[in-house]
Amino acid sequence: MIWLNVIVSGVLLGGFYALFACGLSLMFGVMKIINLAHGDMAVVAGYTAVFLVPKFHLPEVWSFIVVVPLFALLGYVVQRTLFQKSIDRDPFTTLLVTFGLSVVIENLLLEIYTANAQSINIGSLIAKSWQVNNTIYVSYLSLTVLIVSVVVLAALQLFLSKTSTGRQIRAVSDDREAAQLCGTNYRHIFGIASSLAFATVALAGIAFGMYTSLDPTSGGVNLLYAFETVVIGGIGSLWGTLVGGILLGIAQQFGAHFNEQYTVLAGNILFLIVLAIRPQGLFGKKVVMS
Amino acid sequence: MSVEDLTPVDQSITVKRNQIPVAYTLGGVVALAVFFTWAPWILPASDVTILMNFFILVIMATMWNLLAGYAGMVSIGQQGFIGLGAYATLYFAIKGMDPFFAIPLAVIVCAVIAFPVTFLLFRLRGGYFAVATWVVANSAMLIIGSIAFFGGGTGHYLPGLTNLSFKVLNHDTYLAAWFVALVVVVATYILLRSRLGLVLSSVRDNEVASRSSGAKVTSTRRTVFIVAAAGCGAAGAVLAISQPFIQLGNEFNLQWAAEMLFASMIGGLGTIEGPILGCVIFFVLQQSLQNYGAWYLIIFGALAVGVAIWQPRGIWGFVRDTFHFELLPVGYRVSGAGVTNEARSAMRTVRWLRRTQKTPLEQDDKSP
Amino acid sequence: MSDPAAESTGLHRLAVANLTIHHGQLRAVDDVSFSVGASEVLAIIGANGAGKSTLLRTIAGLHTQTSGSITFEGEEISGLRTFRRVRRGISLVPEGRRLFPSLTLEENIQVGAQKAAAGFFTIDAAYELFPWMHERRRQRVGQLSGGEQQAIAIARALVANPKVLMIDEVSLGLAPIVIERIYEFLPTIVAQGIGVLLVEQDVSQALAVATRVHCLLEGKTSLVGAPSELSPGAIEAAYFGTTHSPSTPEESP
Numbered sequence: 024m025i026w027l028n029v030i031v032s033g034v035l036l037g038g039f040y041a042l043f044a045c046g047l048s049l050m051f052g053v054m055k056i057i058n059l060a061h062g063d064m065a066v067v068a069g070y071t072a073v074f075l076v077p078k079f080h081l082p083e084v085w086s087f088i089v090v091v092p093l094f095a096l097l098g099y100v101v102q103r104t105l106f107q108k109s110i111d112r113d114p115f116t117t118l119l120v121t122f123g124l125s126v127v128i129e130n131l132l133l134e135i136y137t138a139n140a141q142s143i144n145i146g147s148l149i150a151k152s153w154q155v156n157n158t159i160y161v162s163y164l165s166l167t168v169l170i171v172s173v174v175v176l177a178a179l180q181l182f183l184s185k186t187s188t189g190r191q192i193r194a195v196s197d198d199r200e201a202a203q204l205c206g207t208n209y210r211h212i213f214g215i216a217s218s219l220a221f222a223t224v225a226l227a228g229i230a231f232g233m234y235t236s237l238d239p240t241s242g243g244v245n246l247l248y249a250f251e252t253v254v255i256g257g258i259g260s261l262w263g264t265l266v267g268g269i270l271l272g273i274a275q276q277f278g279a280h281f282n283e284q285y286t287v288l289a290g291n292i293l294f295l296i297v298l299a300i301r302p303q304g305l306f307g308k309k310v311v312m313s
Numbered sequence: 314m315s316v317e318d319l320t321p322v323d324q325s326i327t328v329k330r331n332q333i334p335v336a337y338t339l340g341g342v343v344a345l346a347v348f349f350t351w352a353p354w355i356l357p358a359s360d361v362t363i364l365m366n367f368f369i370l371v372i373m374a375t376m377w378n379l380l381a382g383y384a385g386m387v388s389i390g391q392q393g394f395i396g397l398g399a400y401a402t403l404y405f406a407i408k409g410m411d412p413f414f415a416i417p418l419a420v421i422v423c424a425v426i427a428f429p430v431t432f433l434l435f436r437l438r439g440g441y442f443a444v445a446t447w448v449v450a451n452s453a454m455l456i457i458g459s460i461a462f463f464g465g466g467t468g469h470y471l472p473g474l475t476n477l478s479f480k481v482l483n484h485d486t487y488l489a490a491w492f493v494a495l496v497v498v499v500a501t502y503i504l505l506r507s508r509l510g511l512v513l514s515s516v517r518d519n520e521v522a523s524r525s526s527g528a529k530v531t532s533t534r535r536t537v538f539i540v541a542a543a544g545c546g547a548a549g550a551v552l553a554i555s556q557p558f559i560q561l562g563n564e565f566n567l568q569w570a571a572e573m574l575f576a577s578m579i580g581g582l583g584t585i586e587g588p589i590l591g592c593v594i595f596f597v598l599q600q601s602l603q604n605y606g607a608w609y610l611i612i613f614g615a616l617a618v619g620v621a622i623w624q625p626r627g628i629w630g631f632v633r634d635t636f637h638f639e640l641l642p643v644g645y646r647v648s649g650a651g652v653t654n655e656a657r658s659a660m661r662t663v664r665w666l667r668r669t670q671k672t673p674l675e676q677d678d679k680s681p
Numbered sequence: 682m683s684d685p686a687a688e689s690t691g692l693h694r695l696a697v698a699n700l701t702i703h704h705g706q707l708r709a710v711d712d713v714s715f716s717v718g719a720s721e722v723l724a725i726i727g728a729n730g731a732g733k734s735t736l737l738r739t740i741a742g743l744h745t746q747t748s749g750s751i752t753f754e755g756e757e758i759s760g761l762r763t764f765r766r767v768r769r770g771i772s773l774v775p776e777g778r779r780l781f782p783s784l785t786l787e788e789n790i791q792v793g794a795q796k797a798a799a800g801f802f803t804i805d806a807a808y809e810l811f812p813w814m815h816e817r818r819r820q821r822v823g824q825l826s827g828g829e830q831q832a833i834a835i836a837r838a839l840v841a842n843p844k845v846l847m848i849d850e851v852s853l854g855l856a857p858i859v860i861e862r863i864y865e866f867l868p869t870i871v872a873q874g875i876g877v878l879l880v881e882q883d884v885s886q887a888l889a890v891a892t893r894v895h896c897l898l899e900g901k902t903s904l905v906g907a908p909s910e911l912s913p914g915a916i917e918a919a920y921f922g923t924t925h926s927p928s929t930p931e932e933s934p
Contacts, residue, residue, distance in 0.1 A: 051440070056440070057439075057440030057441070057443070057444060059389070059440075059443070059444070105618075105622075108622050109621065109622055112621075112622065112625060114439050114440065115381075115385070115387060115439075116621050116622065116625065117440075118387045118439070118440055118443055119387070119574065119578055119617065119618075119621040120618050120621050120622060122389060122443075122571070122574065123574075123575065123578075123614045123615070123617045123618035123621065124614075126568075126571045126575075126610065126614040127611050127614040127615055127618070130607040130608075130610050130614070131611055133606070133607050134606055134607055134608060134611065187791070187795060190784065190788055190791060190792055190795075191792060191795065193781065193783055193784060193788075194781045194784060194788075194789075194792045197781040197782055197783050197784065198779055198780075198781055200743060200775070200779070201775060201779035201780070201781065202781075202792065203742075203762075203763040203764050203767070204741060204743075204763065204767060204772070204773050204775060204779070204838070205767065205792045205793045205795065205796075205837065205838075205841070206764050206767035206768050206793075206795060206796035206797075206841055207764055207795065207796070208762070208764045209764075243567055246444075247444075247447065247448065247451060250444045250448075251448065254441070282459070284455070284458065284459045285455075285459070287451070287455055288452060288455040288456065288459070291448050291451060291452040291455070292452070294448055295433060295448065295449075295452070298433060298436060298437070298445065299433055299436075302436045302437065
């Protein structure tokens with residue numbers, strides 16, 4: 024029964040990690056860049072929900088209505104300016120630039136909003152849960168986040184496979200040059216992919232702010248989880264991302280079962296094992312590693 | 314292919330190593346060395362502390378530059394080795410050793426740990442490598458943190474220093490930082506002028522070609538990674554003595570990675586002088602903005618981003634390429650019309666072969 | 682027999698003048714000029730490394746020239762990005778086909794038709810031209826043969842309804858019978874008024890289909906003319922850069 028509890032809470036956590044990771048996966052798949060500021064973007068989204076949204080007299084639960092479109096726009100702009108400029112140089116530059124951005128964001132938040140933790144107020148919803156039996160509780164919030172992440176992943180999958188923009192995104196990620204020869208403005212497509220990635224990371228940031236609390240340095244650890252999720256699941260596979268998130272969640276809960284200190288370490292160890300045995304991830308193709 | 318076949322027939326191409334007479338460079342270095350060794354006796358204690366922190370950052374930045382600037386490995390997990398170096402020092406000190414004597418041992422510990430780690434990390438490239446180094450650093454921190462012997466999350470006081478007065482401790486720690494920095498910079502310089510430096514520059518020009526021509530690319534990378542780990546371990550050991558309360562979050566702080574990265578980036582990757590210049594800029598910024606919280610780091614980071622995009626050779630690289638001026642040249646400079654990267658790399662190889670084969674042709678080490 | 686004659690035929694769609702292109706330090710294309718008119722097939726021939734592919738890639742906008750001009754329908758297009766040139770009506774079938782491996786056959790063609798001009802070559806028209814494609818449209822392109830992939834690459838470029846179609850090394854790595862089948866479609870393409878700029882290593886193939894031939898030798902123009910006007914000796918001399926060809930006058934500069 025204890026193990027069932029570990030698995031249930033692992034799966035719930037996994038949904039959240041998948042939501043966090045799908046933007047990272049998308050940006051790597053299409054632009055071949057690893058956005059080291061990914062976690063910090065989520066924190067900024069959470070802070071926006073805490074500090075900006077109340078100005079619109081909107082309950083914080085509904086903050087995503089404002090924050091997600093805002094971030095979609097931000098994603099497009101950042102991609103067309105800063106990220107595109109670094110891509111035009113080389114992959115090395117994208118790493119340095121996104122890392123620099125991450126440190127700058129973290130410290131800006133620290134300067135403006137202090138090191139105090141912030142959380143998104145969702146009223147009584149936070150305490151509500153569904154009791155499966157006398158040891159297993161599933162909180163409404165965790166379940167909602169899991170459902171949201173499955174819906175988001177399914178919607179992304181559908182968008183990529185059924186729409187003409189989605190087709191162009193896949194074409195650009197296959198062969199950027201050939202896509203240009205088909206009349207595709209790859210910079211614009213990059214912008215759209217980035218916009219989607221930022222929208223999902225905004226959702227993840229808000230979910231995170233509802234779950235626990237955010238502080239300026241939360242971004243780093245979240246990037247770590249998102250990255251582990253992507254690598255475990257395999258690059259370029261959205262459903263792999265979901266499985267990766269769930270496996271990471273279970274591993275962490277498994278570690279936590281022995282000692283709270285081992286939570287993150289157990290996830291890291293799973294990540295390193297996957298890396299050693301199957302570096303392309305469980306559902307990934309072998310070619311994308313270089 | 315004989316060596317002679319590759320010598321430049323075009324007279325517009327010249328091959329030279331040094332623009333400044335070696336004697337001047339050497340003289341300058343000796344004068345600086347004397348000054349920095351004397352510094353604790355002539356400067357106030359607060360300045361000595363700043364200089365000490367400066368040298369610790371010089372060690373880190375030089376090591377990061379060796380990793381990323383010369384070997385193309387972007388690591389954001391070097392703080393792992395800084396932490397391991399600090400905790401190794403703590404371990405030996407608890408066991409009764411003088412912390413200063415523990416520094417070389419901490420270096421060895423980090424090198425030994427780095428070796429197996431490379432087999433895991435070298436399966437990845439680029440961004441994946443970068444984040445994986447961070448995962449490794451994070452894991453090292455969590456493992457150390459779970460060991461009660463080291464005080465867990467609360468930290469541990471570094472024993473063996475209590476019989477020293479503050480002034481003496483400050484002097485000794487400063488001297489340790491300065492000497493380690495000197496050793497690290499000189500060792501990096503020698504390393505890059507050796508065969509290893511040659512392999513690195515050939516990989517930089519064309520990895521596939523240098524692999525196929527028999528260069529041991531992976532083992533060279535491994536050596537560089539281990540050296541960088543050892544160097545960061547030394548920095549961590551000195552850092553531990555300078556604090557001297559050892560705390561998990563301090564030693565394994567991601568901020569170390571940020572500072573070393575920004576300093577080398579701004580100063581100029583791929584030069585010996587650049588990262589040192591970057592550290593100078595960092596400390597000038599930090600000191601002049603010390604009343605404004607984290608703004609120094611925000612400005613430093615933004616500056617690094619700007620440099621990465623608009624001036625990727627960094628400030629020193631810009632100076633070098635604009636004025637054709639180098640203090641510590643590690644490669645040969647081939648100049649003239651119609652010289653391709655391939656030709657440059659080929660000529661470097663030729664020169665190196667000549668040097669090692671000790672042919673009577675050897676003249677290029679003298680300045681024109 | 683030489684340039685001025687071709688230029689004066691008027692109504693040329695694509696014109697390249699004094700084009701010089703560098704590949705790093707190497708001068709890949711050196712002071713080359715030519716033009717392509719409607720329904721014309723200009724074949725660029727030359728040995729490996731003569732600069733043919735670089736030339737096409739530069740016209741498509743994937744590479745920047747050092748000097749010279751590229752005009753399309755009388756307008757300078759050197760400053761335009763690749764996708765803008767495609768939308769104006771210059772399509773390139775790149776060397777090595779470059780299909781999108783994770784997309785199906787139909788999706789590959791759909792990507793080509795995304796920003797298409799109105800015209801004869803719709804996706805349905807492409808299926809009519811290549812009936813087998815319709816049956817296999819749901820397959821991933823990686824599973825198809827080299828010749829089939831080449832046909833898809835051509836179809837993908839055609840559905841954009843270009844005014845000038847550039848084809849780079851169609852026959853590379855294909856069996857002669859397959860090459861022949863692919864070239865069967867050239868008349869259909871030309872009949873729609875499309876100007877074709879062809880890079881072909883197989884000289885006999887190029888001579889068989891081209892209205893005019895332009896030979897490059899180490900980046901320089903070594904011979905220009907209609908296939909019927911050129912003697913095999915002159916072509917050989919221009920192709921290989923040999924100076925002794927007894928029966929024909931010296932062509933190479």
